[in-house]
Amino acid sequence: MPDTLLTARPALANAATGHFGLPGAGVTLTALPEDRLWQALARPGTDPAPLLAYGAGPCPLRSIGPGQWLIVGVGTGTLAEAQAALAPGFALSDQTHGRVRVSLSGPSAADLLAKGTAVNLALLPEGGAAQTLFGHLGITLARTGPEAFELAVLRGFALSLWDELILLGREYGIGARAA
């Protein structure tokens, strides 16, 4: 018998919410549901077309390097089914427990992000992704709309990133809320 019962709860369950800084909503910070986050690795020389076709469905793909992707969001089917469909060129692993996603949107979202990362956000297309550092935290940054971004971060750093984003967003007015 374990001494302590382990209970599943969202990494950002106790995160600060509300409005911070100046009035107005320059930026909105939202914790996204911890529903699906898989990592896909391709064997060297594999044609990525089957995975890209898979990603065209309800699971957006985030390219994080040569032969490496994150599959995020709500989708149908299990990991085993996806793995069977994509074998043998691709290996999938479930990282849902390991990474947390937050969304950052609003007219000043890009300005806020530019304080922490050197990725040229003007050149990041909608649907594009970049693995980078935000301050000292490794994040997967993706643009989900003209003024909307998504950040995936290691679970243990989620609260630090959350608090840092609020601090950096105070000059624009930032609203933070759970999903």
Place this chain on the structure above:
Amino acid sequence: MASLIPCPHCGPRPKEEFTVRGAVLPRPAADAPVEEWQAHVYLRENPRGDYAEHWHHSGGCRRWLVVKRNTATHAVHSVTDAAEGRP
């Protein structure tokens, strides 16, 4: 941010995203004398000028890169994937 390294996979990124391993050197034969291995592992030149190093893009694509740069001017001549041209 100073010292942008043009990663062939990610585009220009600050040097803070990278981890430097050291000079690109030919590996001695497995049965080479111990002095040669000692030199390969521990002894380094510290040149003022052009230098080729292995850099790991640890904060980005996590690929090993060969960065050719000038240690005096900080000019970066070329950055290629370390696996390029290997079987």
